[in-house]
Amino acid sequence: MAELTIDDAVLPTRLDAVINWGRKNSLWPLPYGTACCAIEFMSMMSSKYDFSRFGAEALRFSPRQSDLLLVLGTITNKQAPVLRQIYAQMAEPKWVMSVGVCASSGGMYRTYATLQGIDRVVPVDVYVPGCPPRPETIIYGAMKLQEKITTEALKARKEHIQAFYDSFDRQKSLEAAKGLTPHQAVREMLLEAGEAGAQRIW
């Protein structure tokens, strides 16, 4: 047997790269299925399309145990504070996939009740178009996310999430200071952001 050299035993790499490699292959999705897109998600999980091929079949319905938030369906204004709460509760580092046009932009529901894109209230990493997106499209979105994770700087991800926490704290202090409900607080923050020309509150 040939002698083992140090080059055989050690693989030099960057810390970012190796951590990201681990992260991208062990995503723990939280399916936040609100509407029709969740039905396509069901197809994606079941026999024919089989999402487990991507190392992400371990669904967790508790935000505390998951790091990939799949928003599947319409998010209404009534739900916006709930979504923020769920995102805040998730384990770090966390990613968000916005599946379907409703989640990405409000889609065909340009009404008083529908949030025009969840990126107004939480940060989004991958947008998957379609109404509903086919299972293949959602899988492609997940692959895009894996690609994104590979090239990500650890520090940047941390700061990215921190920006959300700051806005969440602001929402909480608004609620406490003015005695507002979460809906009112989010609405007020959206109005404020709109006046400043921004589209998001985090």
Add this chain to the structure above:
Amino acid sequence: MNPTNSTTIQREGDHMIVNLGPSHPSTHGTLRIVMELEGEFVVKATPEIGYLHRGVEKLGENLSYHQFIPLTDRLNYCSSIMNNVGYTLAVEKLLGIQDPPRSQVIRVLVSELARIGDHIVCVGINAVDIGAFTAFLYLFKERETIYDLFEMAAGQRLHTSFTRIGGLMRDLPENFLPLLDQFLESMPRTIDEMEKLLTHNPIWYDRTKGVGKITPEDAIAWGYTGPCLRGAGVPQDLRKAQPYLGYDTYDFDIPIGTTGDVYDRYLVRTEEMRQSLRIVEQCVQKLKELGPGPVIVDDYKIALPPKEKVYTRMESLIHHFKLVMHGMDTPVGEVYSATEAANGELGYYIVSDGGKSPYRIHVRPPCYPIFNSFDEQVKGTLIADAIAVLGAMNIIAGELDR
């Protein structure tokens, strides 16, 4: 209690308050139920809905009659095509027209396929919630075939928008019927398999028998329709009682239950799948007898003229332009039209002022009154049973909140 916490537990004397939802694995779509428990028993369950209220009715007042069709898909997204059919029937009633015979048969065919698909989701997910995962996987294979069929016919798996006012978007493609034959052959076997897995399974039986019982009187007072009403023993099915689309020319039976519990609802749904298969077979037969023919009315004031004509004839081009830009002319009046959807009576109430868009459009979703009775259904039962009842009610948030 903070309404945004997805799971809050709080003690009140001996009672514990548990909050299910709006994001919870056993709430289908997004609804929230605040349960007051004494030990494992439910003292009070307060559902809160509206988390998926997207403003469909308001939107409908600003869209033309044709443009509303895609929105109907997204009401009950487990059986979209039935919503298309129900809506177009309502508009046709308003206009006082009828679609051609071939279109009627195809509408029945796709509706029954959608009914099977809807029951698959309902039974499968109900079983998953209770802990039996296998039946779901078997059933979902068949649902994929239904998706394939719909995709062939309409170009979309889920949100078909297949019907048009006065008929259909197009005729069935030629490889539709061969695939349908395969489905007709394999689906009965899958139902048998599912029955082997569930009907005589002692765990399934114990978890569902006697859970969520309801008397026929109560069911009527609550406005139950569909499998939940028939499970309670009332043989009310609009396909038989107020036939539309020529349902009276088909041969099928209406299964009913005796106690209205979750088990009976499951049995009713299972039998309805078989009956729907029977209807589909008769549809195939009828299509063969009818032979080729138009699938949309020949009135260019209502339906778009075919593309070849639009490109070659001035008159058709004008019709096309008028219909797209101005919409169609409607009589002034109001109609309510109901069809038997997978969950029960799906009604559309349209008020027209003669304009191109409805003055008011209202959808009567079947699961709305059913879910209203949730508190009464689960009071005094175990919390685990509440989940079984919720599953058997087949709440679809899209049509519940609109």
Add this chain to the structure above:
Amino acid sequence: MILERIEALLPDAILDRHDFRGDLTIVVDGGRLLEVIDLIFTEGFQMLLDITAVDFLDRDPRFDVVYHLLNLTNQDRLRIKVRVNDGEAVPSLTSRFKCADWSESEVHDMFGLRFEGHPDLKRLLMWKDFPGHPLRKDFPMDGGDIFCDDTGASYAGDATSLQG
């Protein structure tokens, strides 16, 4: 047939009627709604399918509250309408039909109408402090606020900034 019964037993209860496309419709006075309902209940209309409302902005009275009933025995349908103005109350049917509970709440939520005798009239679909009643004709479709505005920068543009 049912109309003759109502007319015989409750003269003057029916203010107006039509049967466009075979949908039997009667308009009754709000004050006599319960009487009419009680009568037709004994005649077999035991299923209340739906309650909704229509806003005719310029008409007086402004709103129509619409009830759809079904007779399970002979499959007849009947539509009852009650005309009310903003601020006027309609008698609640919760004492007669259990399913009136949510339907009336919804009409209250969407149109801001009041139902006299409803045990728990609340906002059902919208959240508690939602401003206004969405299905009124004078309510703007986009809610008239920032929720639907789409001017300004979008986040999608700087999604790549995370790359290290």
